[in-house]
Amino acid sequence: MAFAPDAVLETTLNLLGFVVGLALGIFSYIGFKNTGSPTLFRLNIAFFSIGIGFGVVGFGYMTELFILKYAQLDSWIQTLGIGIQTIGYFFIAFSHGIKSFFPKSRYFKSIIFPLFIIPGNSIEHIIRSISFILLVYGTIETIMSYMENRKRSTIFVAAGLGLLALGEFLGWYSVVFPKSILYFISISTKITGLGALFIPISQVPLRGGMKLGGSV
């Protein structure tokens, strides 16, 4: 049986996202184990969620393609994967202090308003719009941090989060042109964004290993 090339490409890109997300998650976990820092713990949850989200889509499609041999891929797998990724984006935004902004009505509007402009109000598109908002928020906060510390690696992180946001936007917009190249551009943009988040890792020496007790 011949497999549709677009389905295979989609599966491969998602599996690549799974590997990149997982690698970032493992790195953050090592950081948490070494320092006991709650920030690194949140980043660890964030990147594991993003990686697992990609993995759910990638492995789900792989199972349907190669084991179950479905002709049409189930859309709920995509929805589930994106939902798990959104948890990750939430934790990145949360680390930037989303909690302190949440009660403000303007922020509420920015979350609630897109729900009414989403075509068909499908769960996948609602989740994508939330991801987009969280990622844009994270990008803006990171750019603000760059203005303060002028670190080159910070601008790479801001670019990475921005690309993830653009990828989510393109993914959401691909509903207008289903089965077009737009969706693959969306996944590729997201993976490039995840790759840009790797830049800070290259500057950290991975040596030593101990955890400070949480009692301090």
Place this chain on the structure above:
Amino acid sequence: MSIIGDILSTTRDEAPDESGASVTYLIRKANVSYGRLAKILETLVQQGLLEQTTSDRACKYRISSRGREFLQAYRGFREFADSFGLRI
């Protein structure tokens, strides 16, 4: 977390002599109250990151090899968190 980093950095790089840094010196460098510093120092000694020494009847603190490893990891991951615009 940053206070711990400051204390360990001070005991490693800025200790006035080989016997280590005194509590007064650390209070000035870490900019924390005596009560808070005492608790942190007790924990750091228990964790094996600092060594307590007695010199001229004064209690002093010196960084251990474990503390040096921790400080190196802390600085690396602080850079990582800084890149995200976050504080660890």
